[in-house]
Amino acid sequence: MLPKCEKWPMAIKREKREQHWDVGMNLLGEEKVQETKLLRVSHARIKLWALRAITTLLLWTCIVQLVAMGEVWGPSLLKSWPSCSSPPSMHTATNVSSIQPKRHYPPKRVYKNNGYLIVSCNGGLNQMRAAICDMVSIARYLNITLIVPELDKASFWADPSDFQDIFDVDHFILSLRDEVRILKELPAKLQRRIEVGMFYELPPVSWSNITYYRRQILPLLKKHKIVHLNKTDARLANNGLPLEIQKLRCRVNFSSLRFTAQIEELGRKVIRMLRQNGPFLVLHLRYEMDMLSFSGCTQGCNTEEVNALTAMRYANPWWKEKVIDPDLKRKEGLCPLTPEETALVLSALGIDSHIQIYIAAGEIYGGKRRLRSLAKAFPNLVKKETLLEPSDLLFFRNHSSQMAALDYLVSLESDIFVPTYDGNMAKVVEGHRRYLGFKKTILLDRRVLIDLIDQYNSGSLSWDEFSYSVKDAHADRMGSPRKRVMIPDRPKEEDYFYSNPQECL
Numbered sequence: 143m144l145p146k147c148e149k150w151p152m153a154i155k156r157e158k159r160e161q162h163w164d165v166g167m168n169l170l171g172e173e174k175v176q177e178t179k180l181l182r183v184s185h186a187r188i189k190l191w192a193l194r195a196i197t198t199l200l201l202w203t204c205i206v207q208l209v210a211m212g213e214v215w216g217p218s219l220l221k222s223w224p225s226c227s228s229p230p231s232m233h234t235a236t237n238v239s240s241i242q243p244k245r246h247y248p249p250k251r252v253y254k255n256n257g258y259l260i261v262s263c264n265g266g267l268n269q270m271r272a273a274i275c276d277m278v279s280i281a282r283y284l285n286i287t288l289i290v291p292e293l294d295k296a297s298f299w300a301d302p303s304d305f306q307d308i309f310d311v312d313h314f315i316l317s318l319r320d321e322v323r324i325l326k327e328l329p330a331k332l333q334r335r336i337e338v339g340m341f342y343e344l345p346p347v348s349w350s351n352i353t354y355y356r357r358q359i360l361p362l363l364k365k366h367k368i369v370h371l372n373k374t375d376a377r378l379a380n381n382g383l384p385l386e387i388q389k390l391r392c393r394v395n396f397s398s399l400r401f402t403a404q405i406e407e408l409g410r411k412v413i414r415m416l417r418q419n420g421p422f423l424v425l426h427l428r429y430e431m432d433m434l435s436f437s438g439c440t441q442g443c444n445t446e447e448v449n450a451l452t453a454m455r456y457a458n459p460w461w462k463e464k465v466i467d468p469d470l471k472r473k474e475g476l477c478p479l480t481p482e483e484t485a486l487v488l489s490a491l492g493i494d495s496h497i498q499i500y501i502a503a504g505e506i507y508g509g510k511r512r513l514r515s516l517a518k519a520f521p522n523l524v525k526k527e528t529l530l531e532p533s534d535l536l537f538f539r540n541h542s543s544q545m546a547a548l549d550y551l552v553s554l555e556s557d558i559f560v561p562t563y564d565g566n567m568a569k570v571v572e573g574h575r576r577y578l579g580f581k582k583t584i585l586l587d588r589r590v591l592i593d594l595i596d597q598y599n600s601g602s603l604s605w606d607e608f609s610y611s612v613k614d615a616h617a618d619r620m621g622s623p624r625k626r627v628m629i630p631d632r633p634k635e636e637d638y639f640y641s642n643p644q645e646c647l
């Protein structure tokens with residue numbers, strides 16, 4: 143087997159960048175000269191933090207040296223330290239766990255444990271992914287032990303997958319052990335406390351800063367020993383957090399959360415098949431029944447479909463908004479583009495009509511009928527079900543999160559990524575692609591587009607005028623470097639941390 147980094151070109155880039163994150167980590171492994179240079183360029187804040195890290199690491203060196211005296215891996219461990227923070231097992235992912243993991247993973251951080259944190263993530267895969275990054279960062283900051291997060295099995299998606307069915311759990315634990323202790327399950331004697339209800343359960347306040355966790359959650363941990371956070375979406379603020387927390391969020395996200403070998407294998411297969419035929423665009427066409435029902439967007443649906451979507455919304459206890467004016471919502475830019483609107487917009491943007499378009503999505507509502515105009519404008523339309531054999535996908539059936547993981551991998555690798563709605567997948571892929579070197583992501587301005595599309599369809603704009611206006615409106619929305627929009631007191635309206643983790647880029 144080839145080492146992973148040869149198969150995944152992005153892994154190499156990723157690794158290079160990651161070395162900048164952990165300045166403190168780097169220092170110990172580099173020469174003195176490097177050390178001073180690095181220190182000079184860092185901000186004062188990092189300096190302080192780095193100094194703390196150095197002290198910790200120096201202590202560690204002593205311990206490691208003592209323990210390792212005479213053992214072969216001692217010196218090589220020290221030598222490989224600078225890259226500890228990068229995905230270490232990228233080099234030997236196939237057999238890390240079978241041979242000396244000590245050689246590839248950073249040393250454990252030793253700290254006085256303040257308690258145990260159990261978290262139940264809610265939402266779809268990408269919302270949970272962001273939540274996991276947040277929870278690791280919180281656990282690190284509070285000096286507690288994190289139990290491998292439980293994934294949502296009861297939400298709309300009803301995917302029975304556990305953490306280890308989607309993510310490489312050993313890599314997750316080992317690659318973060320220099321920051322926080324993570325266990326697969328509670329130690330047996332604490333398990334008994336759970337059984338008799340001796341723990342505290344709460345949903346943390348949304349968009350909280352770290353002061354909240356220190357002032358409100360830490361005392362609960364100290365008192366009850368075990369705290370269960372039963373909601374995790376958007377529980378940590380986008381901004382106003384210490385730099386090391388922001389960087390840790392990225393690190394979990396980009397290097398510690400790796401999909402299982404099975405998912406990665408299939409992802410590589412799809413990417414290989416697409417690459418054989420040249421460049422490809424991934425269209426995250428969020429036009430599935432759940433999305434339409436939840437958002438109340440019914441543009442282009444027939445009466446029967448509108449009724450089915452409405453009935454589904456009223457039947458779903460999680461979706462609070464029931465009465466929705468679809469036209470108003472669409473005009474405000476709050477609806478995913480329909481397949482027909484998407485076809486117009488891609489053509490107007492001047493996307494080559496022969497490019498392969500991979501549709502990253504579940505089942506498109508209305509099926510072939512609704513895809514007709516898109517398929518006419520872009521005949522090379524594919525999706526995982528057309529590229530892969532049914533036998534390849536068998537394993538993924540009824541596991542929407544694993545399907546989403548596959549689409550995630552393909553989206554990362556695409557030449558152009560176009561989401562038709564800014565859901566969680568769109569946001570995290572956007573951020574990840576920025577991180578991979580500002581790969582082209584077209585962020586559609588739906589409010590502007592809907593207005594232009596309606597004018598074009600009613601004949602008040604010619605094609606050329608329409609195309610020019612669409613291009614003009616998106617010249618600055620191609621995923622190039624920019625600052626995250628921050629709006630104190632209105633976290634819902636500001637840019638999501640994970641869509642542009644500028645602290646890490």
Ligand SMILES: *[C@@H]1O[C@H](CO)[C@@H](O)[C@H](O)[C@H]1NC(C)=O
Pocket residue numbers: 143144145233234236237240241
């Ligand atoms: C581990 O992987 C490396 C490189 O992929 C290979 O050379 C080595 O033989 C493998 N070791 C075991 C025990 O499988």
Ligand SMILES: *[C@@H]1O[C@H](CO)[C@@H](O)[C@H](O)[C@H]1NC(C)=O
Pocket residue numbers: 252253254256283284285
């Ligand atoms: C966590 O541990 C570090 C030492 O590793 C200590 O400096 C810090 O104050 C601790 N924080 C909390 C919240 O216990």
Ligand SMILES: *[C@@H]1O[C@H](CO)[C@@H](O)[C@H](O)[C@H]1NC(C)=O
Pocket residue numbers: 343344345372373
């Ligand atoms: C979370 O815990 C609180 C307190 O026990 C409870 O009231 C609430 O219903 C729980 N929420 C969920 C989603 O389980």
Ligand SMILES: *[C@@H]1O[C@H](CO)[C@@H](O)[C@H](O)[C@H]1NC(C)=O
Pocket residue numbers: 351352353354382
């Ligand atoms: C954290 O949030 C609290 C209340 O939500 C606020 O009073 C405090 O100033 C915030 N702290 C920081 C460091 O932003």
Ligand SMILES: *[C@@H]1O[C@H](CO)[C@@H](O)[C@H](O)[C@H]1NC(C)=O
Pocket residue numbers: 536539540
């Ligand atoms: C998927 O779930 C449906 C019903 O929810 C069931 O009938 C079907 O057998 C399941 N398929 C697989 C492959 O597990």
Ligand SMILES: *[C@@H]1O[C@H](CO)[C@@H](O)[C@H](O)[C@H]1NC(C)=O
Pocket residue numbers: 272275388391392393395396569570571572573574575639640641642643646
């Ligand atoms: C989290 O992960 C996704 C993909 O890995 C990425 O788009 C997002 O920006 C990441 N967040 C951070 C904090 O880096």
